[in-house]
Amino acid sequence: MTLGFIGTGAIAAAMVEGLAPDRILLSPRGASVAADLAARFAGVTIAASNQAVVDGSDLVVLSVRPQVAEAVIRALRFRPGQKVLSLIAATGIDHLQDWIGLDLPVIRAIPLPFVADRDGVTPIFPPDPDVAALFDRLGTTVECETRAEFDAMAVGSALMGTYFGILEIAVDWLTRQGLPQAAARTYMTGLFASLGGVASDSPLDLAALREGFSTKGGLNEQVFRVFTEQNGATALTTALDQVAARVRG
Numbered sequence: 001m002t003l004g005f006i007g008t009g010a011i012a013a014a015m016v017e018g019l020a021p022d023r024i025l026l027s028p029r030g031a032s033v034a035a036d037l038a039a040r041f042a043g044v045t046i047a048a049s050n051q052a053v054v055d056g057s058d059l060v061v062l063s064v065r066p067q068v069a070e071a072v073i074r075a076l077r078f079r080p081g082q083k084v085l086s087l088i089a090a091t092g093i094d095h096l097q098d099w100i101g102l103d104l105p106v107i108r109a110i111p112l113p114f115v116a117d118r119d120g121v122t123p124i125f126p127p128d129p130d131v132a133a134l135f136d137r138l139g140t141t142v143e144c145e146t147r148a149e150f151d152a153m154a155v156g157s158a159l160m161g162t163y164f165g166i167l168e169i170a171v172d173w174l175t176r177q178g179l180p181q182a183a184a185r186t187y188m189t190g191l192f193a194s195l196g197g198v199a200s201d202s203p204l205d206l207a208a209l210r211e212g213f214s215t216k217g218g219l220n221e222q223v224f225r226v227f228t229e230q231n232g233a234t235a236l237t238t239a240l241d242q243v244a245a246r247v248r249g
């Protein structure tokens with residue numbers, strides 16, 4: 001199955017990297033990213049146009065930004081028998097099918113940069129065996145039965161910036177206490193990486209882990225208490241609610 005990408009940006013590049021040495025067609029826009037991928041991977045070809053990508057692929061991957069999606073997709077002629085995989089955020093299948101203009105199977109996915117190392121957990125909707133097999137090669141596929149499940153994971157993925165933001169605040173604080181910045185970063189990132197491993201591997205629920213890692217009356221308990229008292233939990237929930245409203249469109 002030949003894969004063709006319409007939009008050769010950051011997330012297309014991560015997928016191509018993880019799928020190498022497959023045969024893959026790239027659209028010409030995003031010229032420097034496309035040239036780099038074509039130079040590194042023998043199976044990668046840069047097509048002459050977006051339409052040439054569609055003509056040469058069985059699975060067409062839509063990886064342009066939401067703002068240009070309608071204009072880009074409406075300009076393309078698809079053919080029966082093709083499948084479309086959309087990575088475009090906050091853009092429902094009904095819109096995509098309308099712009100495609102043919103009754104083709106359209107599957108949505110949320111790959112993250114970790115697919116480059118074949119370590120991504122990728123939600124897809126609706127379930128599809130070809131697309132599930134693709135993302136299983138790039139890590140693990142989560143097949144969503146409903147759009148609500150898929151949208152909830154899209155909202156969850158919006159916490160990446162906040163993860164780095166929390167690390168940034170903590171590292172800055174440690175640095176202000178006189179610790180060299182590199183040492184503060186090594187310490188905090190190592191701590192978060194270990195905690196991530198525990199959170200994904202432990203059979204305990206998350207509240208039990210939080211309590212297990214917080215001595216009664218101790219320092220960890222104090223930080224979480226102040227965080228919730230000062231509305232940290234409320235702020236996080238409000239942010240997720242607001243992102244959900246955008247994701248649902």
Ligand SMILES: NC(=O)c1ccc[n+]([C@@H]2O[C@H](COP(=O)([O-])OP(=O)(O)OC[C@H]3O[C@@H](n4cnc5c(N)ncnc54)[C@H](OP(=O)(O)O)[C@@H]3O)[C@@H](O)[C@H]2O)c1
Pocket residue numbers: 006007008009010011012027029030031033050062063064065066068072087088089110111112113
């Ligand atoms: N990055 C992520 O982690 C991530 C995760 C999940 C989903 N997504 C979704 O994936 C999509 C792509 O995101 P991204 O981060 O890869 O964005 P990006 O790096 O900005 O890539 C978008 C690409 O689309 C190209 N493009 C613009 N107009 C085009 C046209 N008319 N025809 C063909 N290509 C065109 C751009 O080329 P130029 O550089 O020449 O303008 C650029 O290479 C978005 O819809 C985003 O919501 C991203």
